[in-house]
Amino acid sequence: MRSFAVVALIAPPFPARLNPHAAEAARRSARWATELGLIVTSDAARRLDRANAGDLAGRTCPDAAPERLGLLTDLITWLFAFDDACDDDGLGADPGRLSPVVSRLLDVLDLLGGDAPSGLLTAAGPTGAALHDLCRRLRESGQPDLLVRFTAQFRDYLLALLWEAANREHHRVPAVDEYVQMRRHTGAVHPSFTLTDHARDARPGWSELADPRLSALDRLAADLVCWCNDVFSYGKERRLEQDGHNLTLVIARENGQDEQTALTEAAGRFNTGLETYLEWEGSLLDGAEPAVERFVAGRRAWIRATYDWSMNASRYA
Template identity: 55%
Template sequence: MAQQSIEWALSQGLINSGHRLRRLRGADPAGLAGRACPEGPTDRLRLLADLISWLFVMDDACDEDGLGAAPTLLAPTVAALLDVLDVHGASTDGPAAATAGPPGEALGDLCRRVSAAGTPALLLRFVGGVRDYLLALLWEAANREHGRVPEVAEYVQMRRHTGAVHPSFALTELAIGTLSGAASRTDPALVALDLLAADLVCWCNDLFSYGKENLDQADVHNLVVVIAGGRSGRDESSALRAAADRFNESLSAYLTTEAALLASGDDDLRSAVTARRNWIRATYDWSLAAARYA
């Protein structure tokens, strides 16, 4: 499946045969998808892997290739991609379709496949999650332009969206085969679990990526940097410990909330819990093995 996902990215024009191809191979998107959904059918696992590939390409374009250095640079790309989401990936002609380029073509392909494989409600969840991700990229770009380190509470909220965790959860539930209904998704305990799981996935990523991201110039979009740069004035080592403590405390809260949900015996909730638990463990194991943060 790894080669198929790379071939999809090549066919969509997201990468070429140069360093972007090597970078995506090293990120191992299919490996992350397989860890997050070890028992999913191949076609739906491919969909998740292709989403992760698309996200990695977008993140690298913003973080490493300069696209996200300022909102004025990124806004035309975001606007074109929002056009794709507005029509749920339907093929259209005209300036908007041309402006979207390969990222837009690939996003349209993902939307069409989600629509074919899932329910209208799932498609709306997916589109909404990707929309939040794109708008959060503009927030990051504004911070980079002004050298601004966000406050911890602000960062925690926005990190859930820059991490694109919610659309990834949606496709993982699709791959597992049991989608939680609207009534289940409004359960306060599941809402709390969803936020805790998103935080844990993102903070795990921050802790593993901190060393690479701060070799030359500190990236302000990292929990460790935010803690160190906040009002506490912590040094690097204490900020690392504080970030790890925050992760461990949230993991404890997650396990308590998860146990209460599983005790209800609701199969829809069990599926949602499985998807989130898989992602937390998958992120940790993949981070240890992938070359992305080496």
Template identity: 55%
Template sequence: MRSFAIAALREPPFSSLRHDDTERVAGESADWAQSLGLISNGHRLRRADAAGLAGRACPQAPLDGLRLLTDLISWLFVMDDACDEDGLGSDPTRLAPAVADLLDVLDNQRGRVPVPARAAGPLAPALADLCRRIRAHRRPAVLLRFTAGMREYLLALLWEAANREHDRIPPVAEYVQLRRHTGAVYPSLTLTDLASNGFPPAARRAEPGWATLESLVVDLVCWCNDVFSYRKEHRVRPDAHNLITVLTRELGDESLALRAAADRFNERLGAYLSTEQRLLVTHGDAVRPALAARRNWIRATYDWSRAAERYA
């Protein structure tokens, strides 16, 4: 599958960069996850290479910003594995109490874990720690943006669980919309912007052109992940939550779906480049740092997916 993805997906025409402290942060983040009980050993997390992804997405960030993003990605990988490989995401009646615990954390502005938070286990205090560290930056809008993105992510996981319970493959349009949230790209971009101080001016973010660009970035990150991860996700039991799976249902042929998924990615990449250029012409230097962060995320996902043991 990796060879197909490399051959079929257009390589993002952006510089491939990696933070100099990636290896250091990898060790620190693994220690953080273990100290909070997220992992009992580091095998899965090493294969996931959260620091490798964060180091590519944030190649020039201060060390604490890189750590915060890496810890978020580590948290997301642990949650993803709990849902996909440990069965939590196949049973809405098990997942819902865990999601409720985690929503309580997001709603608690004092940064404490509500008691009890048994269903979510160590995911709750780990999420509270991430929120506490974001709050320490004293930028309330950033915390609100992060918690909103995480809330959408958690609720979208319940949609996935309901689909699995009923062996339902969603229609393509529905999948595309909800995939933007199950990928947790929005909160990841928030912490990337925080680390690089790359937020575009608030007035710019309210414009339709910027919203279009954000959707394009999220689609590119998620669909790249879908193409590279497709075979791994289908080894044991086919998962409905992959662009290729939903296209196969629509087109009736897996080989056509593979090609269609790659074509969609390549079309979106072209649309991103055109949208980015229009924003630069209109807004100039005010949006360059934010655009650089989004370029890095697109390129980082492609490079990380090519190398990650997680999809080997």
């Protein structure tokens, strides 16, 4: 499937760069995950190593200082570890079991990185303790606007996982438009973007963030990240006989298409979206403030980073 993606997807025409601290960030993140109990088995450690969170983070923030790169790397590590844990015990397919887990993580988010009441983090387990650590460090960076954005976006991610689990429980394949909307959230792209803004010192004001053009560009960048991932990961998901949460599968079901036709259409959606992104970006950056330029550069870097990381990550081999 990787060979199909290489041929079918247009390579994003942005510079491919890697932070020189990426490898060290990956090592530190693996230790962080182990110390907090996110990784407890050798198999989990191997899968985390195969995910290569440091490479993905390092490609999105090639010039970031080690501390800020480390925060983003730890978030990506958390997401990979939680995704694997949900797959391992079927949690991600059982909304009745997932709901109390999500509820405890929402309790953690409500703290906004502040002091935790006695017993809360114990009840939330390692995933809750690690999530609180991410919020605490973002809070201590002195950027409350990013903290509020991050926790709100992470809340959307957690609630979207319940939608995904309900679909799995009922063997339901969503419609394409529904899938596209929810995929932005199940992929945790927006909270990842926000920690990228933190790493790149990209902080547009609220008026700029409320600009419909900027929000549309942000959503399209998230879509491109997800669609690229879906095309690259489809082969693995098909081999594992996983559910219908992939752009190719929802297209095939809705349009009554065979696998190859749907896969080609999914790649075409990415290519068309990339062309639209380039048009919108050029218009938006004309006369833009430096903070908006840095914001957009982060989205551009994520699109390119996802493509390059997917080309090499053994997670989808």
